[in-house]
Amino acid sequence: MKNKVYQKSITLGDLGKFTEKVILPGVERIVDKRIQPLEKQMDGFEKRMGGFEKRMGGFENELKLVRMEVRQSKNEILNSEDKIVGELKKARQEQAAMYLNYQKIEARVYKLETIVKILAEKLKIKIEDILPAE
DSSP states (O other): OOOOOOOOOOOHHHHHHHIIIIIHHHHHHHHHHHHHHHHHHHHHHHHHHHTTGGGGGGHHHHHHHHHHHHHHHHHHHHHHHHHHHHHHHHHHHHHHHHHHHHHHHHHHHHHHHHHHHHHHHHHTOOHHHHSOOO
């Protein structure tokens, strides 16, 4: 039995499927990983806020603590958002690089197919005799 190598041209549809199956789930995992700790922090913050009204006697001190916690949470959220944006930017750059490579490969395949056709004409060989059917 002969080993045959079948090659299929990569299409934009293939790249889209790859993006949906690989890149987007990876980005979602990164986003989920960054957001889950923040959700836990927000749950703790909401629990502390529930007892706030009961402790009106130390309102000024509580208010200062809440402001500090809000600032800390805000900074943590902003830092997490910056990290997520950075990860998304990297994913976009990788996708753009993959698309450029795809275009280069497609151009090279076109040139090689043209050369094969010219050689086949000069050698009076049918292309079907030397290339596997698609």
